[in-house]
Amino acid sequence: MSTRAGQASYRDRTQEFLKVVENCKKSSSTVDGPSSSTAPYLEGPKSAASIQSEFSRRASQIGLGIHQTSQKLSKLAKLAKRTSVFDDPTIEIQELTSVIKKDITALNSAVVDLQLLCSLQNESGNLSRDTTNHSTTVVDNLKNRLMSTTKEFKEVLTMRTENLKVHESRRQLFSSSASKEAANPFLRQRPLVSKGSNESSAPPAPWENGSTSSSPLFPRRKSNGDPSSTQPLIPQQQQQQQQQEMVPLQDSYMQSRAEALQSVESTIHELSNIFTQLATMVSQQGELAIRIDENMDDTLANVEGAQGQLLKYLNSISSNRWLMIKIFFVLMFFLMIFLFFVA
Amino acid sequence: MRVTALVILNSAASSSSSPEAADPVVLANATDVSRFGYFQRFAAREFILFVARTVANRTPAGQRQSVQHEEYKVHSYNRHDLCALAFMDDHYPVRSAFALLNQILDEYQKAFGESWRGVKVDATQPWPYLTEALTKFQDPAEVDKLFKIQRDLDETKIILHKTIENLLDRGVKLDDLVEKSSDLSAASQMFYKQAKKTNQCCTML
Numbered sequence: 001m002s003t004r005a006g007q008a009s010y011r012d013r014t015q016e017f018l019k020v021v022e023n024c025k026k027s028s029s030t031v032d033g034p035s036s037s038t039a040p041y042l043e044g045p046k047s048a049a050s051i052q053s054e055f056s057r058r059a060s061q062i063g064l065g066i067h068q069t070s071q072k073l074s075k076l077a078k079l080a081k082r083t084s085v086f087d088d089p090t091i092e093i094q095e096l097t098s099v100i101k102k103d104i105t106a107l108n109s110a111v112v113d114l115q116l117l118c119s120l121q122n123e124s125g126n127l128s129r130d131t132t133n134h135s136t137t138v139v140d141n142l143k144n145r146l147m148s149t150t151k152e153f154k155e156v157l158t159m160r161t162e163n164l165k166v167h168e169s170r171r172q173l174f175s176s177s178a179s180k181e182a183a184n185p186f187l188r189q190r191p192l193v194s195k196g197s198n199e200s201s202a203p204p205a206p207w208e209n210g211s212t213s214s215s216p217l218f219p220r221r222k223s224n225g226d227p228s229s230t231q232p233l234i235p236q237q238q239q240q241q242q243q244q245e246m247v248p249l250q251d252s253y254m255q256s257r258a259e260a261l262q263s264v265e266s267t268i269h270e271l272s273n274i275f276t277q278l279a280t281m282v283s284q285q286g287e288l289a290i291r292i293d294e295n296m297d298d299t300l301a302n303v304e305g306a307q308g309q310l311l312k313y314l315n316s317i318s319s320n321r322w323l324m325i326k327i328f329f330v331l332m333f334f335l336m337i338f339l340f341f342v343a
Numbered sequence: 344m345r346v347t348a349l350v351i352l353n354s355a356a357s358s359s360s361s362p363e364a365a366d367p368v369v370l371a372n373a374t375d376v377s378r379f380g381y382f383q384r385f386a387a388r389e390f391i392l393f394v395a396r397t398v399a400n401r402t403p404a405g406q407r408q409s410v411q412h413e414e415y416k417v418h419s420y421n422r423h424d425l426c427a428l429a430f431m432d433d434h435y436p437v438r439s440a441f442a443l444l445n446q447i448l449d450e451y452q453k454a455f456g457e458s459w460r461g462v463k464v465d466a467t468q469p470w471p472y473l474t475e476a477l478t479k480f481q482d483p484a485e486v487d488k489l490f491k492i493q494r495d496l497d498e499t500k501i502i503l504h505k506t507i508e509n510l511l512d513r514g515v516k517l518d519d520l521v522e523k524s525s526d527l528s529a530a531s532q533m534f535y536k537q538a539k540k541t542n543q544c545c546t547m548l
Contacts, residue, residue: 253407256438260489267496274503281510288517295524302531309538316542 052131055117059138062110066145069103072096073152080160093160100153107146115139346443347415348374348430349477350395351451351470353459354402354421367399367426369465371451373473391430399426407441420444425451425459439487443480447473 076096079089118135317323354367374391376384394412402408402421410417418440419428427444450472451459484491 253438253441257489260438260493264489264493264496267493267500271496271500271503274500274507278503278507278510281507281514285510285514285517288514288521292517292520292524295521295528298528299524299531302528302535306531306535306538309535309542313538313542 052121052135055114055121055135055138058110058114058117059142062107062114062142063145065103065107065110066142066149069100069107070149070152072100072103073149073156076100077152077156077159080156080163097157104146104150104153111139111142111146114142344432344434344481344483346375346429346431346435346477346481347378348372348376348391348395348428349443349447349473350392350428350430351447351473352395352399352426352428354399354424354426367396368463369395370425370455370459371470371473373469373477375477394430395428398428402426407444409437409440416440418444420448422448427451436483436487436490439483439490443476443483443486446486447476450476 076093079093079096118139121135122132350369350373351371352367352369369392372392374388376387376391379387394417398408398410398417398419399421402419404421404424407418407420410419414432415430416433416435416437417428417430418437419426420441425448427448429440429444431440451470454470454472480486484494
């Protein structure tokens with residue numbers, strides 16, 4: 001047939017097409033039974049097409065889900081932002097949070113299924129490179145969008161917890177008696193509530209690496225702990241108040257003993273410092289004393305030497321005969337000169 | 344820093360039963376009411392007992408409590424329904440007060456064992472240990488070893504500071520002496536040189 005239409009600038013393969021369509025109809029009508037060798041081949045493209053349509057249907061569903069979830073998330077963000085101390089739409093926020101979480105988990109599982117389907121399709125059928133590329137690209141795109149949605153969700157939750165913290169601190173500023181109870185029940189409630197919310201918050205995003213998955217768990221758990229803990233907080237406050245008045249007194253007794261011990265220890269440290277300083281100064285001054293001693297020894301030696309010299313001088317003065325003779329000669333000399341001049 | 348009274352009560356009956364049940368029963372009592380005038384002493388003693396009963400009634404088991412009442416601080420310690428109270432002024436350190444209560448309770452249990460649990464009427468004989476404890480422990484250092492150690496250490500620190508000042512003075516004086524001795528040695532050296540010069544130079548006059 002191709003040769004027949006060879007002269008024309010185009011190739012008319014309509015007949016081939018009609019035949020293929022007939023064959024497809026035949027093979028689709030025969031559900032069971034050993035099909036001919038062509039049937040699996042024809043079923044290949046047919047099932048590929050069906051798989052492809054299945055794939056695209058699912059992908060479109062997931063895309064729609066992601067879009068709806070992100071809309072709900074923006075609503076949640078608005079609610080969390082405008083929350084004030086007294087007019088807290090806690091219930092709505094909680095509902096919305098749980099709904100969004102469910103949606104995200106469902107979307108997550110759907111995307112995982114889609115990915116499985118895509119990989120199955122890629123390794124089973126002999127599809128063109130473009131189709132495989134297209135399907136992988138679609139799957140990646142959906143994954144990315146879901147990841148960004150989850151990240152936004154996480155941010156909204158952290159913002160919510162920060163707002164709650166700000167409210168707590170403002171509440172503490174204005175009501176000082178609630179301060180003690182706020183700390184303890186906060187810590188006491190968290191392990192109770194975290195157990196309940198553990199299962200629901202376990203698989204938020206399995207493809208995210210460990211660091212980011214632990215942080216959405218933590219603020220999520222904390223945010224679930226906060227709104228639920230503030231309501232049962234109030235009836236428990238009176239019970240805990242009495243206990244905590246006693247407990248701080250016991251604690252303060254023990255604490256004062258501990259403080260006294262610590263002050264004793266620090267005093268002993270200071271004393272040891274003072275003693276070492278004392279020892280240093282004494283050793284320095286010992287050196288000074290040695291210098292003084294040397295100076296005095298020098299002085300003594302000098303003075304003794306000088307005394308010896310003077311004694312020698314005295315001796316030489318007092319007992320030198322030759323000196324006497326010299327003096328006599330000098331006297332005679334002067335006498336001579338005197339007599340010379342006068343006579 | 345004065346201790347005005349020490350009271351030991353049995354507060355078993357008052358903890359969980361009906362409110363009109365027995366008040367805590369006084370087991371031992373030592374008061375120092377010498378500050379008041381002669382005619383007020385009896386009233387003061389009654390007042391102290393009444394406040395002691397009230398506070399012991401309100402102290403739960405195993406707890407320590409401090410209540411301010413007019414110018415007295417009342418410290419109470421309830422240990423297994425045996426409650427010890429101390430009336431003292433504000434300057435007495437709280438920790439030493441509780442250490443004192445601990446000691447009194449130990450002594451009481453050593454002296455009387457568990458026989459106090461059955462006592463339903465206020466005991467009238469004075470317990471000599473309590474009266475001498477009242478006089479001995481007017482000074483918190485006696486009862487609280489930590490307090491005593493701290494005080495001794497502070498005194499030692501003061502003494503050491505004085506020592507260091509003396510040492511600094513000594514240092515200044517030693518510096519002075521060094522200067523003077525070096526001057527002296529220079530002068531003696533000049534003296535020696537002069538003597539040598541006069542001896543050697545002109546033997547001929």
